[in-house]
Amino acid sequence: MGRNRHMKKRLWRLRSNPLRRHDDIVEAWIVLVVWAIVAVGGALAGLVTFHAAAEVFAAQRTERHSVRAVLLTDTPPASSTPGGARDLIKAKVRWTTPDGILRTGSTLVDTGQKAGSKVVVWVDSAGDFTIEPPSSKEATLESAVLGLTAALAFAGVAFGTGAVARYRLDRRRIDSWGTEWNLVGPSWGRKTS
Numbered sequence: 001m002g003r004n005r006h007m008k009k010r011l012w013r014l015r016s017n018p019l020r021r022h023d024d025i026v027e028a029w030i031v032l033v034v035w036a037i038v039a040v041g042g043a044l045a046g047l048v049t050f051h052a053a054a055e056v057f058a059a060q061r062t063e064r065h066s067v068r069a070v071l072l073t074d075t076p077p078a079s080s081t082p083g084g085a086r087d088l089i090k091a092k093v094r095w096t097t098p099d100g101i102l103r104t105g106s107t108l109v110d111t112g113q114k115a116g117s118k119v120v121v122w123v124d125s126a127g128d129f130t131i132e133p134p135s136s137k138e139a140t141l142e143s144a145v146l147g148l149t150a151a152l153a154f155a156g157v158a159f160g161t162g163a164v165a166r167y168r169l170d171r172r173r174i175d176s177w178g179t180e181w182n183l184v185g186p187s188w189g190r191k192t193s
Helices: 003-011 023-063 138-186
Strands: 065-071 087-096 101-111 118-123
Touching: 003 087, 087 118, 118 138
Parallel strands: none
Antiparallel strands: 065 087, 065 118, 087 101
16 A cells, blocks of 8 residues: 555656646656656667777777787886886887788887897787787776766766756746736735835
């Protein structure tokens, strides 16, 4: 019995009531539509973003590959950094492309290495330096975060739009009450202000 009463209380704007105004019905529909858009649209925005990001990360993993390069210059010794962060410095390296062409360029390498050391660098299909693509676990996590962010952003826009619509309804109701009071107020006698 308590559950039925609770549902009636929640849906009071949709029930027949002599005090119900047209604006109450409009507001009830706005709330219903906003929640439906948030549920369906937010889920859709999140899923589309998740799958799009996952495809981009998968394409990066197939396009980028690691190559062994030779360090051409010495790098300064590593400084002690709190937290065990890696010290990287830009240095010249030489590597051979898959089609046998010898190339040189500058990229970030670990500090404290001597010239002639072997380093691993990441290149794209054109042979230009790039960063290491995310692993499949990292890509899944980042795709999920991006999808959740897209869903929340979509929900925020929907709620904001609904809030603006409800604010305008409230302003219209207040103006209507003011107009009605101007008609009824003088017949109540003397005003106090």
